[in-house]
Amino acid sequence: MKISVIGTGYVGLVSGTCFAETGVDVVCVDVDQRKIDMLNNGQIPIYEPGLDDIYKRNVEKGRLKFTTGLADSLQDTEAVFIAVGTPPDEDGSADLKYVLAVAREIGQNMDHYMVVATKSTVPVGTSVKVKEAILEELKKRKVDIPFDVASNPEFLKEGSAVEDFLRPDRIVIGTESEKAQKVMKRLYKPFLLNGHPILFMDITSAEMTKYAANSMLATRISFINDIANLCEIMGADIDAVRKGIGSDPRIGNKFLYPGTGYGGSCFPKDVQALIRTADEHGHSLDILKAVEKVNDRQKSVLFHKIYSHFNGDLKGRRFALWGLAFKPKTDDMREAPSLVVIEKLLQAGATVTAYDPVAMDEARRILGDKITFAKDEYEACIDADGLVLITEWPEFRLPNFKVLERLLKDKLIFDGRNIYDPSELQELSFTYYPIGRKSVKS
């Protein structure tokens, strides 16, 4: 079997590589020559645990290829996956220009039946536009080549994308034809040996499923963050409350961790896009509007704790910041809460020395010399007025507090992810500010 994957971002690269792992021939296409050159020279442009191994193995086997030539990639292909970006445009709706340009190019070059499956997260109704774009191009060429469109949303998480792809909870596919179902079933069967389902549905429902899933998850996070803030006011402990509610199987204990707000390339964009789609169709998604508002506010919560600890006097102070990526195991800093905390600290006249296990290059690219970068987490703390933890990387979980005591000017920690034990820090006479729990004063 042979497939093409258009777009070598997170979704495209992980999907293409993992499909190749099952023995399928995969051609990955991107317009970015630099990216393709890197991939043809053994370099992966993103950091994703486990990807390197599978990539190398399948490139060596000759099953995984990279090119800028979309037209050539279509030769003998049974399915094309569109996995190009859909950045939000000014009004928050997803910009479809890349998706539709790819659809057109497919229409201009296809010469046999294929399934054109959209993997990018696209607004409800996009597959119809993809179909129209292809049909228009076929018409221009005056040819009648059969094809099917499908919506195949991707639910993988950054940091565990390979694992998620190889062992999915479910595969969602929206199609209009049995022929397309057959192709997709063959492709995905090897990933569903664990008995998890492949869910076929109509195209609009598949497109909606992706947005509804991400919006539901974002809602859980804003909900728990809002309750965490109330816990602080009332003297309750969000960690106990989280466990208390999470033991009810109807609620479940996953994805209920309070923090500094959700970031990343999906939740902020998808929540915004769904609000927008609903508004355009005369329906106000009031819950999601609140989810967004709460999340914006949450990104500043840690800064407010710092500000009030120092009674607003942050001029000339320097803070050690641990974790820049929007979550562990990725170098992605899109919509990262760290950016908000850094911006606010700088505005207040403070300086920041940061460390992140993998996102330092990305941070340098975004922040330039606005902040300084340390070679490790301890170096960041030398003579700092306090430590601010933003991303819960495993290696930050058990630091040597004795060393921190020696390095920091003041035994002071602001923990945006509740990874430390307040009673341990109390014993060590640290001042400790978690989220939604009582702070500890030395």
Ligand code: UDX
């Ligand atoms: C998300 C979805 O999980 C995935 O299914 C979809 O395909 C893309 O969007 P991702 O953005 O990679 O994946 O990250 P995820 O692990 O879901 O975390 C998103 C954000 O929520 C992060 O900023 C994370 O820190 C935050 N989060 C997550 C919380 O604040 N609390 C939680 O309990 C869980």
